[in-house]
Amino acid sequence: MRPRPAARRTPAAVAGVVAVALAAAGAAAALHWTGAARTPAPAPAAVPLDTAGKTRGRADAPVVIEVYSDFLCSHCADFAVDVEPAIVREFVEPGIVRLVYRHFPVVAPESVVLAALAECAAEERRFWGFHDAVMRRVARRALRSLGDVDAAAREAGLEPGRLRACQIEPAIRARVEADQRAGERRGVQGTPTLFVNERRIVGNVPIAVIREAVRAAQAR
Amino acid sequence: MSPSPSSVKRSAPPRPGSAARPGHGGRVWRLSTALAAAGAGVSAYLTVTGLQGAPPVCLAGDCAAVAASPYARFLGLPTAAWGLGGFLAAAALAVVVSRGGPPGVDGPLLFLGLAVFGAAFSAYLLWVQAAVLGAFCSWCLASDLLWAALVVTGAIGLRSS
Numbered sequence: 135m136r137p138r139p140a141a142r143r144t145p146a147a148v149a150g151v152v153a154v155a156l157a158a159a160g161a162a163a164a165l166h167w168t169g170a171a172r173t174p175a176p177a178p179a180a181v182p183l184d185t186a187g188k189t190r191g192r193a194d195a196p197v198v199i200e201v202y203s204d205f206l207c208s209h210c211a212d213f214a215v216d217v218e219p220a221i222v223r224e225f226v227e228p229g230i231v232r233l234v235y236r237h238f239p240v241v242a243p244e245s246v247v248l249a250a251l252a253e254c255a256a257e258e259r260r261f262w263g264f265h266d267a268v269m270r271r272v273a274r275r276a277l278r279s280l281g282d283v284d285a286a287a288r289e290a291g292l293e294p295g296r297l298r299a300c301q302i303e304p305a306i307r308a309r310v311e312a313d314q315r316a317g318e319r320r321g322v323q324g325t326p327t328l329f330v331n332e333r334r335i336v337g338n339v340p341i342a343v344i345r346e347a348v349r350a351a352q353a354r
Numbered sequence: 355m356s357p358s359p360s361s362v363k364r365s366a367p368p369r370p371g372s373a374a375r376p377g378h379g380g381r382v383w384r385l386s387t388a389l390a391a392a393g394a395g396v397s398a399y400l401t402v403t404g405l406q407g408a409p410p411v412c413l414a415g416d417c418a419a420v421a422a423s424p425y426a427r428f429l430g431l432p433t434a435a436w437g438l439g440g441f442l443a444a445a446a447l448a449v450v451v452s453r454g455g456p457p458g459v460d461g462p463l464l465f466l467g468l469a470v471f472g473a474a475f476s477a478y479l480l481w482v483q484a485a486v487l488g489a490f491c492s493w494c495l496a497s498d499l500l501w502a503a504l505v506v507t508g509a510i511g512l513r514s515s
Contacts (some may be wrong), residue, residue: 143460148512153465159474166428166478 263290387444404432
């Protein structure tokens with residue numbers, strides 16, 4: 135069946151419909167444009183991380199939060215479990231903050247081993263998975279043996295044997311020491327210590343303190 | 355010799371807006387339906403990947419950059435979801451027009467208006483890719499081309515009706 139003829143169709147009617155369509159498209163485009171301008175760009179999954187893979191967030195984020203931490207420090211674990219997810223949700227994902235982990239192993243000799251294991255995890259782009267798995271165990275006092283560390287590694291998708299072989303490499307240990315020396319130069323004395331841009335915050339502070347510091351850093 | 359009834363029928367001037375080339379209109383609406391269905395397929399894929407938050411598999415260009423941009427969402431939905439709605443509406447309208455409908459409405463003109471709307475909005479999105487993002491998504495370009503093609507078939511269908 136062929137299309138039913140239109141009873142009356144003038145060139146003016148055609149021009150009018152085309153004009154209305156163009157105007158509607160222009161209005162939709164303006165709405166889309168202003169809506170996009172209000173929407174912060176989500177951090178793309180492929181945001182380039184630093185070479186050690188110990189950062190979260192956009193490389194060009196206006197605020198940088200550096201966390202000097204020790205995997206065996208219970209306050210660090212509480213901060214990692216309770217506060218860091220809020221930082222990631224509120225500031226990292228919207229592209230406002232780049233979160234950087236820095237080693238400051240001071241609690242026990244095993245702290246250095248865990249830091250080195252984390253460096254090895256970073257080499258396999260699994261630092262944060264390993265970090266989160268270890269910190270969760272420490273926070274609930276469930277990291278008591280090497281077997282627990284292996285379980286955390288496996289949870290992060292890492293092969294424990296390869297990780298242990300990696301952690302004794304001098305280059306890995308040198309990275310851990312470099313972080314610690316840099317922290318000492320900046321006046322870090324305990325963990326966790328945060329730098330929100332250059333403002334130092336000591337301790338497992340609540341998210342409200344971080345919010346205030348981030349806002350202040352943005353305002354500067 | 356007086357003209358036969360059949361020759362009178364052939365030589366009668368067409369009413370305003372009636373088909374000038376018999377048979378041509380049917381083909382152009384079938385083509386429009388196919389083009390709109392293809393556009394719906396492209397948009398559906400982009401909608402699904404947008405809802406999943408996954409970058410689309412890119413045939414060419416940088417789909418991940420486009421998909422991760424704030425322009426990939428519109429009024430709370432993936433922008434492609436709106437395109438999907440537009441293509442589905444165009445496909446449905448083309449089917450209805452090819453069957454002589456819709457009653458009381460100038461279907462071909464409505465189709466052309468919808469196609470012009472889609473093509474103009476696509477042109478804006480193309481500009482965003484070129485001038486703002488500096489990245490192109492091959493799926494988006496395919497959608498843009500399909501809307502442009504629907505304008506052409508819509509114009510031909512309008513002339514044929």
